[in-house]
Amino acid sequence: MLGLMQDWPLTVDKFLTHAAQWHGRREVVSRSVEGPIVRTTYAELEQRAKRISNALLAMGVKPGDRVATLAWNSGRHMEAWYAIMGIGAVCHTLNPRLFADQLCYIINHAEDRIIFTDLTFLPVLMEHRHQMPTVETFIVLTDQDHMAKVDLKGALCFETLVETHSPDAKWGGFDENTAAGLCYTSGTTGNPKGVLYSHRSNFLHTLVTAQTDVMGIGSRDVVLPVVPMFHANAWGLTFTCPAIGAKMVMPGPKMDGESILELIETEGVTFSAAVPTVWQMLLQHMRATGAKFSTLKRVVIGGSAVPEAIIRAFHDDYGVEVIHAWGMTETSPLGTQASLTAELAELPYDEQIPYRLKQGRPPAGVQLKLTDDEDKRLPHDGTTFGRLKIKGPFIVGRYFKGDGGEILDEEGFFDTGDVATIDQHGFMQITDRAKDVIKSGGEWISSIEIENIACGHPKAALAAVIGVAHPKWDERPLLLVQLKPGETATRDEFLEFLVGKIAKWWMPDDVQFVSEIPLGATGKIDKKLIRQRMAGYVLPTAEPVG
C-alpha cells in the first residue's frame, strides 16, 4: 500500500525559487574577478539565472547536455549553475587547478557543449581551444566593458545574455533522479572519473547538511564559502544557503588572509568553510596584524586532516568553534563531521581535542562500515584499522560512463579507498589511504602515522613511509627521510626516535635518506612516484629464501 502524500520531486531549482520568494531581500555579495564588490539578492539572482536558462535554451541546450563552468565562487557562477540545472542540463564544474592536459581530458570525456568561464581562465582556454572539439561556445562571466578586451572567437558576454533574454523560464518538472551536476575526482591514480550528482542527491545532501549538528546554519547566518564551487559543490553551500535563506559572501579569486578577513569583517560573516591551508593563511595574517573577529562564530574545515594548532588557535585566541568534517567528491561531499556527543561535550576542552581531531560521525542518511579485505565487518574500538565504506542517497553508485566498473560491494557500500578506525563514541579517523597502508603478517600498519611522528624529528624536513615486499611478512615499512638543509643523521637516530611512539612491530625495517621526497599537484606526498623510484630496493631484513 502506498502513502497518499503529494508527488513533489526533489529538484534543486526549488531551493533558489524558495529563496527568491521567502528570502528575496537576502544578499549574495561577491568579490568580483574584475575587482569591485558586487551585491545582489536571491530575488535578483533567481531572475538573472532564469534569463540565462533562456539563453541556453536558445542555443539549443537540451536536458542531459553537459554545460561546464570554470570559475571562482561568485554570484554569477551561482546564476550559471541554477540556469543549467533548472532546465535539466548537467552542470559540470571544472577545477582550474588541474593541469591543462587533465582539463582537456575531462572536457572531452564529459562532452561539454558550452563552458562558462571567468576572465582569469581565458588564456588557458585560448591556448587549448583546438583540443576541445565538443565545445561550441564560451560564455564569459563578465560585463560588456571587460568583454571588449576579450580575444576568444565566438565567446559570449554573460551580462549581454542576461540583458537580452526573458526571466520567464520554466524550471524543474522532471524526474528527481535527473542528473544535475558532474564533478571529476582528482585522479591520483589513472584518469579522473566523473561523479554524476542527481537533483535528488543534491536535495537530500542539502537537507542533511542544514541540520543543527552538521553545518548548523540558519537564515540569520552570513556564510562565506571559501571552499570552491568546483570542489564538490562548495560542500553543498551553494544549495544550502538559498534553501535556508542565509546571506552569502563569495570570495571570488582572492583567498589570501587579508582578503578573507576583509570580507568577514565588512560583511559580518558568522560561518565559513575551507581547507586547512586557507585557515593557516588567515591565522598568520591575524597574528601579524593583531586583528580580531567581530562576528565569526563557526568554521567547518575539511579536505585534509585539521592540525591541532588550528583548532586551538581558533578556540583559544578568537573564540571560534572549529568543526572538522570529512568527505569526498564521491560523497557529495559530506560524510562525517566531528560534532561532539552530549557525553563528550561535558569533558574539559583539552579532553575534547582528540575527538575534534578525528574526522567524526555520520549524520542520519550516511551509513559507514569498517571491513577487512574480505569485506568482513571490523569492531568500532578506536584501534582496529579497516577499509572505510560508505552508503547513502548522496553517495556515488557508479562513475560517469561506467568508468571503473562496478564500485559497490555486495551490501551496496562504496569503498572510499581510505583506511580508518571508528571509536566507541562513533568517531571515525582516517589513518591511511588503502593503497599506502602496509600489510605486515596479516596486520595493517599506518604509513601516515609513522611519517607524522618521524617528521617531528628535529633534523627532518619531510618523511615518507612505504611498504616494501618482504618474503616472510608480505610487506614491511621503509622510512624515507629528507633532511633539513645542512643536516646529517644516521638510520639509528631515526629508529630510536620512534621507539615508544609506535608499536614495536610497526618499526621500519630500514631508513633511507633521500635528497627529495616528491610532492603531487595538491601538495601531498606522491607515494606512487616514491614506489617507482624505490622499485629495485631490497630490505636488509629480506634475506633471500632458499
Added chain:
Amino acid sequence: MLGLMQDWPLTVDKFLTHAAQWHGRREVVSRSVEGPIVRTTYAELEQRAKRISNALLAMGVKPGDRVATLAWNSGRHMEAWYAIMGIGAVCHTLNPRLFADQLCYIINHAEDRIIFTDLTFLPVLMEHRHQMPTVETFIVLTDQDHMAKVDLKGALCFETLVETHSPDAKWGGFDENTAAGLCYTSGTTGNPKGVLYSHRSNFLHTLVTAQTDVMGIGSRDVVLPVVPMFHANAWGLTFTCPAIGAKMVMPGPKMDGESILELIETEGVTFSAAVPTVWQMLLQHMRATGAKFSTLKRVVIGGSAVPEAIIRAFHDDYGVEVIHAWGMTETSPLGTQASLTAELAELPYDEQIPYRLKQGRPPAGVQLKLTDDEDKRLPHDGTTFGRLKIKGPFIVGRYFKGDGGEILDEEGFFDTGDVATIDQHGFMQITDRAKDVIKSGGEWISSIEIENIACGHPKAALAAVIGVAHPKWDERPLLLVQLKPGETATRDEFLEFLVGKIAKWWMPDDVQFVSEIPLGATGKIDKKLIRQRMAGYVLPTAEPVG
C-alpha cells in the same frame, strides 16, 4: 539523463537503526502508565521493536495492513511504531480524546487488525469491543504483573511478546512511497478523514524539521514531546529525535504542570513541544511554586494560536525562547514556524512580538500561497486575506480511500480551510477558518478578529461573530455576546467598544445577547451550531428587496 548516485529508499526504520548504531547509549526515558520512570536506550529500543516486528509477522501481519495504537507517549509506544512501520505495515494512531463513536468509526474505516493499547484505555475498548469487527487482537503495552489484572479476552501482553520473539528482523527494503502511518483529522465537519503518510513523507519531514531554523535540535538536546504521538506524529519528534540522536523524555499520561516540571528538571530537558494549554498549566504551576527552569532553552508551541502572555512569560520570567509553529494533520504536520529573519532579529524584543505571534514562515520544502475564491493569487502585504493553500512532499495528496474526492487545486496545492494573511517579511497569520469568514460585498471580514476584540469588553464572558445573509452585501457580520453572570448591556455599548478598533465596514450590523455560546469538544466555539440556532434570524439592515 539520470544521475548515478546510490539508490537508497527513504524509509523511517533507518532513523532508529542509525540511532541504535551511532547514538546507542542515548536514553529514552518514560513516565510509565504503571507509575515508575522507565529508562531505555536507542540500542535497546531498536532490539525490542524488532522483537515486536517478529511478533506481528507471526500473527500474519502483511505489508499494508493497518495496526493501530491507542497510547500515551512512551518508549513502548515508540517500539510499537517502529515494529509496525519497519515491516511495511501501517501504524494507525488513535486519538483517545475522541468520543467512542468516532473511535469505532475510525477503527472500522481503517480496518485495523490489531490495536496496541495502554492499560488506560481498556475500559473503553472492552465496552465497544463488539463494534470493532475487523480487530483480531489487542496488545496491551504493559508487563506480565499488570497483565494479570486485565480482563479483555484474547489480549496479549507486550512484554511477553518482547521476551518470546527474536530481535533478528529485516526492516525496510520496500518502496519509499510505501504507507507508514495513518492519522484521522478531527473532523469538525462530516466524518473524520484519514491522512496516509508515506515513509518518504515522514523521512523528508524529519530532515526539514531537524534544521536549525525549524526545531533547531541536535544530539546534545534532551527533548520532551508533550504533544501526543497520536497528534500528527508528535509533530514528527518520534522520528526526529532518533535521527539526530537526542535524548527523549516521554511524559506518559501525566501532562499537568507539576509532572511536566518534574521531568524537565530531573532529566535536564532542553527542548519541548506542546499546545498552549499545556504551557498555561505549567506556567501557573511555576508561578504558584516559584520554580525556575535549570536547563530548558526552547519550546515549540502550536495546535492553536499562542497568546502573547505565554511568549512573554517564557522570555521575560524564565529566559526560554518560544517558537510559534503551525501545521495540521494533513501537513505531517509542520507548515510554518515563526523563526525570525535576520532583519527582524535586530529589532528590540517588543517589536519582534507581533511577528512571534504570527504562525510564521515556511521552510524549503513547503510552498504556500494565498488565493481568492477563484484561485487567483493575492498579495503578501500583511492585510489582504486569502485562502491559505499549501504544497510539498509531506502535504496530503488524497485522503484514505478517496474520501472527500479531489482535494488539490490545478497547481497541486491543498486548501487548508484557513484564511490567512502573509506580510512583507513572509510571516503568515491565520485570520479565520474559511467557512467562518464573512464575505461582504466581495471583501472578507475576519470573524475571529472581531470576536477577539469584543471578548475584551469588561462585561463579555464570550463573544462569537457569524456571517448572516444580506440582500445587498451578500453577508454581514452579526455579533453574539454571552455576558458575564449578573451583567446587563446594550447593543450600542458593544458597537461603540469596537469603534476605532476595526475598519468601519467590519462593524457588525447587529448584536444579539445569548445565554450560552456553545463550545465544541476541543473547546473551540461551535459556529456550526450557532448558525443552526440563528437560522431564522434576519438582520435589521436586511430590508426586503422589492
